[in-house]
Amino acid sequence: MSPSASFSDVVRDRRAVRSFLDKAVPDDVLRAVLDEAQLAPSNSNTQPWIVHIARGTARDRLSEALLRADDEERYSLDFPYDGSAYEGAYARRRQDQAKALLDALGVSRDDEAGRRLAARRNLEFFGAPQVALLCVPGFAGARITADAGMYAQTFLLSLAARGLGGVAQTTIGFYADTVREALGLPDDHKLLFSMSFGYPDKRWTAQTPRTYRASLEESVHFHE
Known part of the structure; x- marks a missing residue:
């Protein structure tokens, strides 16, 4: 299936999907999405993203391993995360989204x-x-992780353009060692986050409010 909506429509309609139908994305559609995501910009064209797709038995094995790790409180982050670091408007937006x-x-x-x-x-x-699972090389710093973020945005927009949905999950990044062990990944594939994706459960999306966006005046500053 080829995307038909305008870019503006895709950007405005895209949302984080947290309920999916039990329907796998066909290989040709997935390949088209991955081909478009590969066109994301990156510093000096380094393209420093490493993507692992888990589906079928690998997906089930990974989920079971993550649930066990959570039960046992076995956390392992490749990149630090501190929710308390968010202050002011950033903290309020985070709290509002959770509520x-x-x-x-x-x-x-x-x-x-x-x-x-x-x-x-x-x-x-x-x-x-x-x-x-979105990974970066072991030597990654801020610039490389920013490049991976541009890959993720392109991936999510490509999904949306095809009537699919996805959600970026920083939660999975709390179990980096578990992910590497379950999927047999190299130690130098450092996990940023995951993106679950597929066909949205429209009943769920219909009853879930959209998160608001800050005004341009809050986020954009003009200098002339």
Whole structure:
């Protein structure tokens, strides 16, 4: 299937999908998405992204390993993450997004068991039959991880242009060693995050509010 929507429509309609149909993406469609993502810009054309796609039994094996690691609190991050580092408007947006998701699921903030179950859906890839693990070389720094971010955006937009959906999951980055062990990846493939993707469950997307965006005045500064 070829994309037909305008670029503006794709950008405005794309959203993070957290519920998928049990329907695998055909190889020809997946190859087209990956071909377009490969065109993402990068510093000096280094193209420093390494992508592993887990599907079928590999996907199931990985999910089971992630759930075990979570039960045992075995966390391993290749890149540090500190939620408390977000301040001001950035912290408020983060909190607002979390509240909107929990409200859509009918989970109250003081329901610790419900919140944990909701979080563990990440480790089941929200039901998506396939997941992309986005890695970078072991020597990666800020510039290289920024390049990988441009790859991820292109990948997600290409999915959306074809009526597919995806969601970037920093949660999976908390289990880097588990991912490498489950899929047999080299030690120098450093995990940033994953992107579960597939055919969206439209019943879920219909009942889930869209997150708001900051105004241009908050984010863009003109100098003349």
